[in-house]
Amino acid sequence: MKIINAFNKRKLFPTIIHFENKKSIIGWKAYKFLNKDAKNTITSIKRFIGVSYTELKKNKLNIPYNISENSKKELVFKTKTGKITVSFIIKKIFKYIKKKIEKKLKKNIYAAVITIPAYFNNIQKNIVRVSAESSQIKVLRLLNEPTAAAIAYGLEKKRKGLICVYDLGGGTFDISILKVSKGIFEVLVTKGDTSLGGDDFDYLLANFLYFKLKNKPKLNHNLFKKLLIIAEQVKIQLSKKSLITVKIFNNIINCSVVEFNRLIYPYVQKTLKILKSAVQDANIKISKINDIILVGGSTYIPLIRQKIYSLIKIKPLILINPTEAVARGAGLHANFLYYKKQVMDQPMLLLDIIPISIGIELLGGIMEKMIKKNTKIPTEVIKVFTTFKDYQTGFCINIFQGEDKYVKNCILLKKFKIQGLPARMAGQIKIITTFNIDVDGQLSVTIQEKISKTNFFIKINTMYQYNNSINISS
Structure with missing residues (x-):
């Protein structure tokens, strides 16, 4: 299984879209507009899928966008291009991915397995499915992200037994418990939170850095977006170092891993509470779990790995890059569904559940x-x-x-x-x-x-x- 580097010679790309007067820019090229034009540069679109305006207001996030809703109760972003719906953005991203991969492979792409957060409801799933199909992509299957990661480990790394998948990305969190044996993947339990992820850590850290500033400038959307970019970089560095020094608006600020851990601790505890609840719903004991697989960029944070180990008493699996495990599993499952044959010399059967x-x-x-x-x-x-x-x-x-x-x-x-x-x-x-x-x-x-x-x-x-x-x- 090989993941191609079709996005500016990289395997992955950020789901960022920037709207100008008559065009849109997606991915790495849109990244530079995050601190230049926050209102017209939309990130973390997954968090807005199937969310009502009322729900959005309840979260009370400092979102730098002008958002309303249309007659269908779909969120609408007001940009330089005009009013843009969530489903329009998803279609744009699907078309971008399709075009890039077709150019790289020099082949037409007609169908795909698309991965989604395990705890997406039916409305959210339908939005993804319709957006893909309107982009001329036949949906072979909507596959839960934790299940995809388990497939990658079960087929590529020959892991079996009771497997817990802890999936903490930028915007969502999922826990799945599966029973894996000789190519049979039986999902026992899925739980999660579609409004919990690394983005929340960035928001907390951005606010923390702002309050450390002397002679603070007035906080507005563009300023907060700049702080979010700095916060994300600090977060990544704190996964390797215990103290980071950054310069923000002529202020030299220190941020330690102890301070960062204190900020994110309630969210980490929330993920562990969901994990415990999943184990209880599966009617098993934590001691019976054979492996725990880490998925998503946020699982690089040392505090998360420490807390998981303290709870389950087994070392989390990172044999596959946490940011690639889902894509690998989706690719293996797509191969099986399309060609209807064994994968990695193993039969394959997926028994899923309704979350x-x-x-x-x-x-x-x-x-x-x-x-x-x-x-x-x-x-x-x-x-x-x-x-x-x-x-x-x-x-x-x-x-x-x-x-x-x-x-x-x-x-x-x-x-x-x-x-x-x-x-x-x-x-x-x-x-x-x-x-x-x-x-x-x-x-x-x-x-x-x-x-x-x-x-x-x-x-x-x-x-x-x-x-x-x-x-x-x-």
């Missing part, structure tokens, strides 16, 4: 879970609905995703209305509703009613229109 429960709304706003988290996929569940009033000819079914007892704290996937039912006494009408989740985690619903011979199939491919209704009638 977040899917349910329906009951009276009182109660969330009834139809398909619970960590259920193996593909799967299907049948629910029989009936009328509760005499001569009732219709009602609504509201589908949500989440773990809370109340739907108000969950994500609305789809509302649809059943109409035109035969007028019968209460309880006489039976509506057979089948919830089906395929291997990619896509949800579909089949509705049948025998008296009226109603038969409908609905694919729940919601992107941003959470409140969009589907009217169904005989």
Whole structure:
């Protein structure tokens, strides 16, 4: 397995996009605009996928962008080019990747395995899938990033047993526990936080450096973006040194690894709490874990490795570069799906799960879970609905995703209305509703009613229109 260096002679590129009056610049060339034109240079786009304006405001991050939302409740960035949506940016990035790889390989790219955070909900997955396909990339599979890393280790490095994947990148955090044996990858549990990552460390460190300044200039978006760039560089250096000296606006500032560790400690503890919860959900003991794989650039931080070792008592695996493990696994899985043959002289079978429960709304706003988290996929569940009033000819079914007892704290996937039912006494009408989740985690619903011979199939491919209704009638 070889990772090609198609991006300015590098294997990886930052997901940074800069908008000018009539064009956009992506990747390494856009990096230089971070401290020159913060409002028109967007980073960490993964954090904005499927996030509402209300959720964004709750996080209270010092984001240097002019953001609003459109009628579909999709975030919109106001730039020199005009109003730019999140999905437009993702499409731009997919097209950029496709073009660069095709130029490097001198071959056309038609399909790909695309990796996503394991804890993405159905809305976020659909946004990625639709954006890729509109960029002329057939999605062979949406593969969870920790699972991809486990595939790389299971096939390339012949690791087996119970494997915990700790994936801490710039924008998201995931934990997955898998059982790996002779090319069979069985995902037991997935947990995570799509708003936790190295970016948070940068924000904390940037604020810390600002408060160390004497005769502080007034903090604005451009200044804070410059501080973020410096903070990221300091963070990287503190993975190798115990003390860093930097010059910021004619101020000489010292930052020690002790100070940095104190800043990020609550976030590191949060990741360990999620790890412990995953182990508990998997119904195993920590002592039974055979290997822990580190994935993502943030796992280079010594404090994280120390805390993981203190908890699990085994040395984390870094046999594959943490920033490349996901790409390697995705490449191996793509090879298998495309050619339908053994990989690395081993058979391959992936048994995945649904990371977040899917349910329906009951009276009182109660969330009834139809398909619970960590259920193996593909799967299907049948629910029989009936009328509760005499001569009732219709009602609504509201589908949500989440773990809370109340739907108000969950994500609305789809509302649809059943109409035109035969007028019968209460309880006489039976509506057979089948919830089906395929291997990619896509949800579909089949509705049948025998008296009226109603038969409908609905694919729940919601992107941003959470409140969009589907009217169904005989």
